[in-house]
Amino acid sequence: MTRTLTRTPVTREPAPSPTTRLVLRNRLVAWRLEARVAVFALVATLVGAGLAVVALTIGDYGLAPSQVLRALAGDGSDPLAEFFVREQRAPRVVCALLVGAALGVSGAIIQQVSDNPLGSPDIVGFTIGAATGALIQITLLGGGPDATAPAALVGGLVTAAVVGALAWQGGRHGGVPGVRLVLVGIGVAAVLQAVNTLLVVRADLSAAQDAAHWLAGSFNAMTWQDVARLGLVLAVVAPFTAALARTLPVLALGDDAARGVGVRVEPSRLGLVVCGVVLVAAATAVAGPIAFIALAAPQLARRITRTAGSGLASAALMGAALTLASDIVAQRLFAPTQLPVGVVSGSLGGLYLIWLLTREKR
Secondary structure, eight states, X not given: OOOOOOOOOOXXXXXXXXXXXHXXXXXXXXXXXXXXXXXXXXXXXXXXXXXXXXXXXXXXXOOOHHHHHHHHHTOSSOHHHHIIIIIIIHHHHHHHHHHHHHHHHHHHHHHHXXXXXXXXXXXXXXXXXXXXXXXXXXXXXXXXXXXXXXXXXXXXXXXXXXXXXXXXXXXXXXXXXXHHHHHHHHHHHHHHHHHHXXXXXXXXXXXXXXXXXXXXXXXXXOOHHHHHHHHHHHHHHHHHHHHHHTXXXXXXXXXXXXXXXXXXXXXXXXXXXXXXXXXXXXXXXXXXXXXXXXXHHHHHHHHHHTOOSOOHHHHHHHHHHHHHHHHHHHHHTBTTBOOOHHHHHHHHHHHHHHHHHHHSOO
């Protein structure tokens, strides 16, 4: 007996090509990164809200969180609590959050443009330049708080122009190297620091006291007018920053690659620097020069989210939380004596800078 064996052809799914596997893997990595960024944003927002509640409760007139919530709601049950919360502490908290966000975004922009983790406004002299402009107005010209913001803006822009021009002189054939930008900025900042000291020393007693208090960086005596001034500047600059920030990932690939996809490299880079300088100048005009935030916030946010992109929103949230936390420490560390927030942030910044330098490859 003869058996006939019939083989049924087996239909196999075609193996995914390397390109397909790469796309799927990239999508998975992108989803994980986006999820990590979203979780970070949520946690940072909750931390900022918690710090805000703490800042509203502490002080010589202590309040419970329930009293703070009722005062914010304005139910009229405790007029004294409403005065302390709504007129004394809330403007300070909002200013700290806005200043921290502005410094965080400014630091992220300058670090991305210079391709250097040390390329923050603090290091390259933009913050000191804004302070010089404000000090010239305070000690020589007068005009009150309304004139401080324009003076700080002019000082920051002039400093950025000088630093950029000097750094470009040695990098004509390859743009402005990040290391050269940082080194030139350090030199310009040292000169401006001497100028600031001279302005304070030669000013009359009243102006010198105002200048010294402002130079320390503080959120004391913040009002809703200060919030409105800073908020107006941020509202104007934010759309331009968001539009130009789209070019940051492309610029990180190099000038040739950016030009290849149609990005106007120099105008985009110039616009980003101007936005960063305006942000740091506005923050400096309101609260004085506050160190560490612009340097550390982008790096800390990038390390937590494990992203290599611009991360402006993450830097803003991190900067806001760091600034408010520094202000709380400044208020309560040696209570009832209140330290300027710049002293606390500067101390933390020095430690962070040492740590960052020890980790950087030579």
